[in-house]
Amino acid sequence: MINYLYQEQNWKTQLSDLITDPKELLQQLQLSTDQLLSGAILASEQFKLRVPRAFVEKMNVADPFDPLLLQVLPHHLELEEHAGFVTDPLGEEQANQLPGVLHKYQSRFLLTLTGACAVHCRYCFRRHFPYQENLPKNEDWINIRQYLLDHPDINEVILSGGDPLTLTNQKLALWVERLESLPQLKILRIHSRVPIVIPSRIDEELVSLLKNSRLHTILVIHSNHESEIDDYTVRQLHRLTEKQVTVLNQAVLLKGVNDSAEQLAALSYRLLDARVTPYYLHVLDKVKGAHHFDLATDSISQIYTELLARLPGYLVPKLVREIAGENNKTPLYGTPIF
Numbered sequence: 001m002i003n004y005l006y007q008e009q010n011w012k013t014q015l016s017d018l019i020t021d022p023k024e025l026l027q028q029l030q031l032s033t034d035q036l037l038s039g040a041i042l043a044s045e046q047f048k049l050r051v052p053r054a055f056v057e058k059m060n061v062a063d064p065f066d067p068l069l070l071q072v073l074p075h076h077l078e079l080e081e082h083a084g085f086v087t088d089p090l091g092e093e094q095a096n097q098l099p100g101v102l103h104k105y106q107s108r109f110l111l112t113l114t115g116a117c118a119v120h121c122r123y124c125f126r127r128h129f130p131y132q133e134n135l136p137k138n139e140d141w142i143n144i145r146q147y148l149l150d151h152p153d154i155n156e157v158i159l160s161g162g163d164p165l166t167l168t169n170q171k172l173a174l175w176v177e178r179l180e181s182l183p184q185l186k187i188l189r190i191h192s193r194v195p196i197v198i199p200s201r202i203d204e205e206l207v208s209l210l211k212n213s214r215l216h217t218i219l220v221i222h223s224n225h226e227s228e229i230d231d232y233t234v235r236q237l238h239r240l241t242e243k244q245v246t247v248l249n250q251a252v253l254l255k256g257v258n259d260s261a262e263q264l265a266a267l268s269y270r271l272l273d274a275r276v277t278p279y280y281l282h283v284l285d286k287v288k289g290a291h292h293f294d295l296a297t298d299s300i301s302q303i304y305t306e307l308l309a310r311l312p313g314y315l316v317p318k319l320v321r322e323i324a325g326e327n328n329k330t331p332l333y334g335t336p337i338f
C-alpha cells in the first residue's frame with residue numbers, strides 16, 4: 001500500500017486493532033465488489049476474518065489475487081463440501097494428553113498456551129479446533145511438569161498455537177522459566193506467524209528473553225510468500241539472528257499463493273536476506289473449507305522437482321505431509337536407499 005502507517009506501531013496496539021470486518025478490508029484495498037464482499041461475509045461466519053493492519057500494508061491495492069490477501073480473505077468457496085476435507089484432519093483431538101498438551105513425537109512435546117492468533121489463515125488445519133476448552137491454566141503446570149518427568153525422552157518443548165507470540169513477554173517469561181527448571185529440556189521452540197504479520201512483536205524484551213535462556217531457543221516463523229518479508233521485517237528478524245537465536249521458516253504450498261518453483265525460490269532467497277533457514281514446505285492438510293488451496297499431486301511433484309533444480313540445497317525446504325498417527329512428519333520427496 002501507499003505509506004507504512006502501522007508497521008512500526010507497538011505490537012499490543014496492533015493486536016487490539018485488527019481488521020475483522022470484510023467490508024473494511026476490501027475498502028482499504030479498493031476492492032469493494034459485491035461478489036467478493038458477500039462471499040467474505042458468509043465464509044467469515046464459520047471462521048472469522050482477522051488480520052493485522054501491518055500485514056494489509058504489505059498487500060497490493062486493487063488486486064483481488066494478491067497472494068497475501070488470498071490467505072486471509074474469507075471466500076465463498078470455503079463453504080463447499082469436498083470429499084476427504086474434514087474438520088480435524090490430523091486427529092489432534094485424540095492426541096490430547098493434558099490441557100494444552102500434544103505429545104505425538106518422541107523427543108518433542110507441543111504446548112498450546114493460547115488459542116488466539118494474530119491472523120486467521122484460511123487454510124489453517126486448526127480452523128475448527130476447540131482451543132478454548134483446552135488451555136492450561138497456571139495450576140496445570142504441576143501436571144505438565146509431572147508428565148515431562150515421566151517422559152524423560154522429551155528434550156524439546158514447542159510452543160505452538162494458537163500463536164504463542166500473542167502472549168505478553170511476561171507470560172512467556174513465566175513459562176520459559178518453568179521449562180528451564182527441568183534439566184531434561186534442551187530446546188525451546190516457538191512456532192509463530194506474528195513476526196511476519198506484526199514484525200514489531202520482536203521487541204527488546206522478547207529478544208533478551210530468547211537470547212538469555214539456558215535453553216537453545218529456536219523460532220520457527222511462518223511465511224508463504226516473499227512479499228510478506230519487507231525490509232522492516234528483515235531488520236526485525238536480524239535482531240534475533242544477530243543474538244544467535246536460530247530462526248527457521250515453514251511454509252504451506254498453496255494454490256494461487258505460492259504454487260510455482262519461481263515463487264518458492266524467491267521466498268527462499270528472501271529468507272536468506274533475513275538470515276532465516278527454509279525448514280519445511282508443507283502440503284495442505286485436508287481441512288474442511290480449504291479445498292480451493294489444494295494442488296494435484298502431479299503439480300506438487302513438478303513444482304518441487306523444479307525447485308530442487310533451481311536452488312542450492314541449503315535453501316530447499318523439506319517437502320512434508322503430516323499424517324495422523326505417524327511418528328514424524330512424512331517426507332514426500334526421494335526414497336531411502338536402504
Ligand SMILES: *Cc1c(COP(=O)(O)O)cnc(C)c1O
Pocket residue numbers: 102103104105108109110158322328329
Ligand atoms: C510438527 C509437529 C512437531 C514438530 O515436528 P518437527 O518435525 O520436529 O518439526 C511436534 N509435535 C506436533 C504435534 C507437530 O505437529
Ligand code: SF4
Pocket residue numbers: 117118119120121124125126161162163193222
Ligand atoms: S495457527 Fe498459524 S496458520 Fe493457523 S490461523 Fe493461527 S497463525 Fe494462521
